[in-house]
Amino acid sequence: MKHLLSARELGKEQAIAILDTAIQMEQVNAREIKKLPTLRGKTVVNLFFEDSTRTRTSFEVAAKRLSADVINFTAKGSSVSKGESLKDTAQTLQAMGADGVIIRHHASGAAHTLATSGWIDASIINAGDGTHEHPTQALLDAYTIRQKLRGNEAGTDLAGLKIAIVGDIAHSRVARSNLILLQTLGAEVYLVGPATLVPGALAAHAAGSFFSLDQAILEVELDAIMMLRVQTERMTASFFPSEREYARIWGLNGDRLAKLPANTLVMHPGPMNRGLEIDAKAADSVNSVILAQVANGVSVRMAVLYHLLSGGTEID
Amino acid sequence: MNSRTVLSGSDIDRAVTRIAHEIVESNQGTENLVLLGIPTRGIWLAERIGKVLERSYPEFVAAESIGRLDITMYRDDLAINPTRAVTETQIPSAGIDDKIVVLVDDVLFSGRTIRAALDALGDYGRPRAVRVAVLVDRGHRQLPIRADFVGKNLPTSVAERIQVQLTETDSDNSVVIEG
Numbered sequence: 465m466k467h468l469l470s471a472r473e474l475g476k477e478q479a480i481a482i483l484d485t486a487i488q489m490e491q492v493n494a495r496e497i498k499k500l501p502t503l504r505g506k507t508v509v510n511l512f513f514e515d516s517t518r519t520r521t522s523f524e525v526a527a528k529r530l531s532a533d534v535i536n537f538t539a540k541g542s543s544v545s546k547g548e549s550l551k552d553t554a555q556t557l558q559a560m561g562a563d564g565v566i567i568r569h570h571a572s573g574a575a576h577t578l579a580t581s582g583w584i585d586a587s588i589i590n591a592g593d594g595t596h597e598h599p600t601q602a603l604l605d606a607y608t609i610r611q612k613l614r615g616n617e618a619g620t621d622l623a624g625l626k627i628a629i630v631g632d633i634a635h636s637r638v639a640r641s642n643l644i645l646l647q648t649l650g651a652e653v654y655l656v657g658p659a660t661l662v663p664g665a666l667a668a669h670a671a672g673s674f675f676s677l678d679q680a681i682l683e684v685e686l687d688a689i690m691m692l693r694v695q696t697e698r699m700t701a702s703f704f705p706s707e708r709e710y711a712r713i714w715g716l717n718g719d720r721l722a723k724l725p726a727n728t729l730v731m732h733p734g735p736m737n738r739g740l741e742i743d744a745k746a747a748d749s750v751n752s753v754i755l756a757q758v759a760n761g762v763s764v765r766m767a768v769l770y771h772l773l774s775g776g777t778e779i780d
Numbered sequence: 781m782n783s784r785t786v787l788s789g790s791d792i793d794r795a796v797t798r799i800a801h802e803i804v805e806s807n808q809g810t811e812n813l814v815l816l817g818i819p820t821r822g823i824w825l826a827e828r829i830g831k832v833l834e835r836s837y838p839e840f841v842a843a844e845s846i847g848r849l850d851i852t853m854y855r856d857d858l859a860i861n862p863t864r865a866v867t868e869t870q871i872p873s874a875g876i877d878d879k880i881v882v883l884v885d886d887v888l889f890s891g892r893t894i895r896a897a898l899d900a901l902g903d904y905g906r907p908r909a910v911r912v913a914v915l916v917d918r919g920h921r922q923l924p925i926r927a928d929f930v931g932k933n934l935p936t937s938v939a940e941r942i943q944v945q946l947t948e949t950d951s952d953n954s955v956v957i958e959g
Binding site for chain 1: 850853854858859860861862863865866867868869899903904
């Protein structure tokens with residue numbers, strides 16, 4: 465495996481191999497000396513054209529714990545703000561000898577372009593491209609679900625688990641990658657959201673879709689519920705009448721939490737709009753694994769970097 | 781291709797028993813001993829040595845003294861070989877600080893595995909001493925590393941292959957030389 469551009473590229477065995485490696489990385493992250501010499505001498509570039517705290521820091525910590533050199537390159541304060549193109553930026557990084565490039569870009573397909581254009585030889589990791597995909601988020605969500613519901617056991621998949629992804633599906637790369645990966649791992653994924661924000665083309669690939677959160681909670685015995693951030697910055701039209709109405713009909717609040725099975729996981733990729741898609745009662749409840757998702761992000765990204773950058777051709 | 785058996789199942793048993801007693805002899809007892817097996821077959825050998833010690837020395841508790849050390853991410857050939865699966869490391873709960881750590885492996889060859897293991901150990905603590913126990917020492921060292929406890933010294937040519945089979949993962953107990 466050279467690049468990680470889409471959850472679609474991951475077969476079941478490969479995905480499980482990455483999750484299993486992440487278990488060992490988690491063990492490293494629990495040690496006093498949280499460092500491995502594995503990627504010594506490799507250079508990893510964080511190429512972020514969009515704002516991000518969680519993902520960028522998570523990748524930076526992951527690469528550093530594997531002893532790679534990390535260069536953070538954000539559009540703000542770089543030559544990109546002077547009008548440099550993606551091509552020129554990529555060729556500059558190539559000239560500097562980057563072994564891995566983690567890219568977040570507002571255009572869907574940017575990571576794919578970088579990987580296939582021939583501008584750069586490095587391994588490309590998609591850390592979110594427009595409204596397309598965010599595969600490492602899906603991996604860390606799958607890891608968190610397996611950790612909490614399958615005893616973190618190596619080799620296991622998510623067969624039979626029922627997982628709802630709720631909210632702004634249309635603008636969510638997290639939803640798309642999760643839909644693909646969780647189903648690869650055998651889970652049943654339900655898409656839930658306002659009709660304006662649940663694209664039919666995606667719903668056709670899901671186990672089912674609901675235009676009412678209450679109905680989804682009533683009809684499916686959910687093992688995990690994943691609340692998505694309402695991405696007002698990507699919305700070019702009105703998809704719902706008002707934020708208050710959205711929160712009332714689509715938000716996960718204490719009342720809805722009470723109707724879910726007692727051990728349903730409450731997940732959110734962050735950053736949360738508290739009071740909009742999720743309220744404090746749900747976000748801070750015992751069911752919430754939102755902070756575990758952040759912690760697992762480092763272990764999972766270490767596993768991804770290990771599989772992509774430690775030489776080699778295939779996972780054996 | 782020629783292949784001949786150089787150690788039978790009972791030869792391996794005797795070698796393991798002897799290594800176990802040699803370890804205790806050199807350590808003047810079982811106090812502070814930690815045995816770490818290196819995957820895959822080093823794990824089984826460490827457990828077998830642990831069983832011998834439990835039988836002969838009542839104060840020795842295998843569950844508190846036997847572990848495993850995965851060295852995959854400390855290897856020096858990661859950049860040239862296909863990516864390997866990482867396995868679990870288990871360090872006994874008391875840790876390795878000030879312990880006598882015995883690294884247990886099936887075959888000692890280039891010495892690079894032991895070098896990686898020494899690096900890995902450094903990230904878990906500071907043992908008082910580190911020893912190496914192997915079932916077979918086949919020579920051809922590429923690093924200044926030697927074994928303290930050896931089941932059998934086996935002069936080989938570089939082209940030959942040593943196959944160690946242990947019933948924990950394989951069909952029988954034997955050491956076979958091929959080539």
